[in-house]
Amino acid sequence: MVQHVLNFIGIGILSAVVAVATIIGNAMRIDRDPAVDGPRALIAEFFGLWVAFACLAWSFMVAGPAMLQWILRGVAAGAAVIAFTLTAYFAGTPEVRVRLDEEPTGFDNSITALQLGSVDTKPTDTSDTQSRDRSWSELNT
Numbered sequence: 001m002v003q004h005v006l007n008f009i010g011i012g013i014l015s016a017v018v019a020v021a022t023i024i025g026n027a028m029r030i031d032r033d034p035a036v037d038g039p040r041a042l043i044a045e046f047f048g049l050w051v052a053f054a055c056l057a058w059s060f061m062v063a064g065p066a067m068l069q070w071i072l073r074g075v076a077a078g079a080a081v082i083a084f085t086l087t088a089y090f091a092g093t094p095e096v097r098v099r100l101d102e103e104p105t106g107f108d109n110s111i112t113a114l115q116l117g118s119v120d121t122k123p124t125d126t127s128d129t130q131s132r133d134r135s136w137s138e139l140n141t
Contacts, residue, residue: 007061015053019046022053037091044090048083052076 023045027034034042059072 011054011057011061015050015057018053019049022049041087041090044086045083048079048086052079052083055079
C-alpha cells in the first residue's frame, strides 16, 4: 500500500516538473513571458498540463487492463486540449482592479515589457552635431 502512495506522489511531482518545463520551453520558443497573458491563463495552463502529464504517466504505470490505460491516455489528451483552450480564453480577458488606485496585475511587467508608448520623439538639433564635427576637423588639422 505504501508503494502505491509513493508512486502516486512521485507521479504528481514529476508531472508538475514536466508541466513547468513545458511552459518554460514554450515561453522560450515564442520569446515571450507567459505572465504577460495574465495569471489566470498561466494557472490554467499549469493545472491542465499537470493533470495531462499525470494521467499520461499513470497510464504507463497502471497494471490494469489495456482499456483503462487507453482511457487514461484519452483523459490526458483531453486535459491538454482543455488547458490550452482555457489558456487562450483567459489570455484575452482584462484584469480587474481590486481598488481604483491600484494597477491591474498580470499585464506588462515594467521590468520585462517594452514601453513603446513612452518614447520621446524630440527633433534632433543638427547644428550641434555639425559644430562638433567642425571642431573635431579643426583640431585634426
